[in-house]
Amino acid sequence: MKEMVCIVCPRGCHLTVDDNMNVTGNSCPRGAKYAISELTHPTRMVTSTVRISNRDNMVASVKTSEAIDKSKMFDVIKAVNKMSVKAPCHVGDILIKNIFDTGVDILITKDVE
Amino acid sequence: MKQVDLVIIGGGSAGMAAAIQAYDEGIRDILILEKDARLGGILNQCIHNGFGLTEFKEELSGPEYLQRFVDQVKERGIKFKLQSFVLNITKDKVITYSNAEEGVVEIQAKAIVMATGCYERSAGAIQIPGDRPKGVITAGTAQKYLNINGYLVGKRVVILGSGDIGLIMARRMTLEGAKVLCVCELMPYSNGLQRNIAQCLNDFNIPLYLSHSISKIVGKEKLEKVVVSQVDEKFQFIPGTEMEFECDTLMLSIGLIPYVSLLNNIDCPTSSTRGAIVYDNMETMIDGIFACGNCLHVHDVVDFVTIEGRNAGHGAAQYIKEKEEHGSLKIEVDPNLAYVVPQFVRTPVKEDLTLKFRVRKEIRDKKVVVRHKDEVVFSQVKLVMIPSEMVILTIKKEKLQDITEPLKVSVEDR
Numbered sequence: 128m129k130e131m132v133c134i135v136c137p138r139g140c141h142l143t144v145d146d147n148m149n150v151t152g153n154s155c156p157r158g159a160k161y162a163i164s165e166l167t168h169p170t171r172m173v174t175s176t177v178r179i180s181n182r183d184n185m186v187a188s189v190k191t192s193e194a195i196d197k198s199k200m201f202d203v204i205k206a207v208n209k210m211s212v213k214a215p216c217h218v219g220d221i222l223i224k225n226i227f228d229t230g231v232d233i234l235i236t237k238d239v240e
Numbered sequence: 241m242k243q244v245d246l247v248i249i250g251g252g253s254a255g256m257a258a259a260i261q262a263y264d265e266g267i268r269d270i271l272i273l274e275k276d277a278r279l280g281g282i283l284n285q286c287i288h289n290g291f292g293l294t295e296f297k298e299e300l301s302g303p304e305y306l307q308r309f310v311d312q313v314k315e316r317g318i319k320f321k322l323q324s325f326v327l328n329i330t331k332d333k334v335i336t337y338s339n340a341e342e343g344v345v346e347i348q349a350k351a352i353v354m355a356t357g358c359y360e361r362s363a364g365a366i367q368i369p370g371d372r373p374k375g376v377i378t379a380g381t382a383q384k385y386l387n388i389n390g391y392l393v394g395k396r397v398v399i400l401g402s403g404d405i406g407l408i409m410a411r412r413m414t415l416e417g418a419k420v421l422c423v424c425e426l427m428p429y430s431n432g433l434q435r436n437i438a439q440c441l442n443d444f445n446i447p448l449y450l451s452h453s454i455s456k457i458v459g460k461e462k463l464e465k466v467v468v469s470q471v472d473e474k475f476q477f478i479p480g481t482e483m484e485f486e487c488d489t490l491m492l493s494i495g496l497i498p499y500v501s502l503l504n505n506i507d508c509p510t511s512s513t514r515g516a517i518v519y520d521n522m523e524t525m526i527d528g529i530f531a532c533g534n535c536l537h538v539h540d541v542v543d544f545v546t547i548e549g550r551n552a553g554h555g556a557a558q559y560i561k562e563k564e565e566h567g568s569l570k571i572e573v574d575p576n577l578a579y580v581v582p583q584f585v586r587t588p589v590k591e592d593l594t595l596k597f598r599v600r601k602e603i604r605d606k607k608v609v610v611r612h613k614d615e616v617v618f619s620q621v622k623l624v625m626i627p628s629e630m631v632i633l634t635i636k637k638e639k640l641q642d643i644t645e646p647l648k649v650s651v652e653d654r
Contacts, residue, residue, distance in 0.1 A: 134435040135297075174289055218307050237304075238307055
């Protein structure tokens with residue numbers, strides 16, 4: 128039996144998972160999915176910023192295209208901090224394709240003209 | 241003096257939503273005045289994920305969410321001025337703003353929407369004992385330095401206050417290489433969302449000390465250490481519970497306050513939220529001046545700011561097109577509720593009425609009831625209501641057709 132707070136949305140349901148992987152306390156199917164994933168293969172969305180080579184005093188925000196292995200969070204940040212982009216850049220531009228062979232991309236989330 | 245139909249003060253989530261809504265209802269002569277160098281307001285620095293679940297049925301980062309509205313503003317050709325700071329407004333809706341190109345300018349509006357957002361409570365507002373070195377900073381300021389400008393403000397951090405910005409910054413600074421030593425919270429419960437405690441603190445083994453506060457700041461020029469102590473029920477420090485943390489940054493996440501100084505200058509009545517008192521169309525008690533978003537009451541979720549902005553834009557558009565005389569009735573709340581927005585409903589009621597409120601303390605397994613005289617016009621069971629989550633309910637207009645007395649909102653046994 129394991130208890131956890133669901134992080135899928137701001138609602139924050141209190142979930143309980145029994146030994147047979149039955150989830151209770153969730154208000155939606157995404158909560159059940161999260162609970163199982165959290166116990167078998169925890170993942171997180173990672174957001175950060177990247178340098179803009181041709182702008183002073185300004186960085187562009189980035190995110191993982193989907194949730195990535197929780198254990199790789201710090202590695203994602205390190206990889207992004209080695210990069211830079213050139214303005215103009217736009218929401219959805221790919222900064223790093225298929226990072227660490229996970230199938231997850233690092234995307235720009237800000238328009239900089 | 242230049243005339244403009246609708247002037248919107250603040251180009252964040254609330255202001256952009258109001259502008260788009262008014263435009264779509266036929267108002268073409270709109271001007272958004274934004275003090276920053278870009279539209280979007282505070283979302284520009286909220287690079288984390290989780291915005292847009294209600295609005296777009298997907299999770300976006302702050303900059304992605306705001307960009308969708310910037311695009312809509314630009315598609316419609318709605319005029320906006322950046323780095324333009326409003327100095328004053330009058331009851332007759334004359335706006336004085338200034339910017340680098342035009343200097344100080346006065347314009348006459350038919351209606352104004354205030355969408356000026358909120359500001360952070362700062363160190364001066366709470367009297368922390370000890371020295372006054374550099375290294376004490378609000379969480380939002382640290383967030384701006386890091387997420388807009390790219391500077392990490394410190395390497396060893398103690399956070400006071402468990403509001404969401406502080407929790408989000410605990411994670412963000414940890415990921416960027418800082419050591420966040422602890423979060424201390426004066427109250428016996430956290431003010432942040434449960435999921436932020438899980439994913440921002442627990443994920444990184446950052447301790448959260450409830451019923452704790454900073455009993456001393458130590459540092460001659462730069463911050464050297466803070467002393468954290470437990471507090472009793474009266475928030476007095478308990479001797480013997482001191483813990484010392486060597487740190488270079490004390491980050492404050494101790495509350496947000498609606499920014500209403502422009503309204504205060506014209507004696508606009510305000511409520512316990514410090515925001516303006518409004519009718520259901522978001523019009524303040526001053527004719528033709530509307531308010532929405534965090535300058536009215538501080539929201540938890542930007543999607544609801546957007547919806548409130550649209551409501552204000554709708555109200556302002558109607559006001560400009562055809563000003564109608566109306567009566568009004570007060571909306572009263574019982575002591576379980578900290579406040580309600582709006583505080584007045586116009587009569588006769590022509591649209592469904594949305595009420596937003598917060599409870600004073602956690603309430604479990606009760607129902608929320610709205611009454612007119614003895615008649616129940618709305619009732620809904622709520623399993624949990626907590627102070628950090630705004631409650632929103634909508635009453636059908638059919639239920640409010642013949643109201644003559646104030647509406648009463650109360651929390652009752654099921």
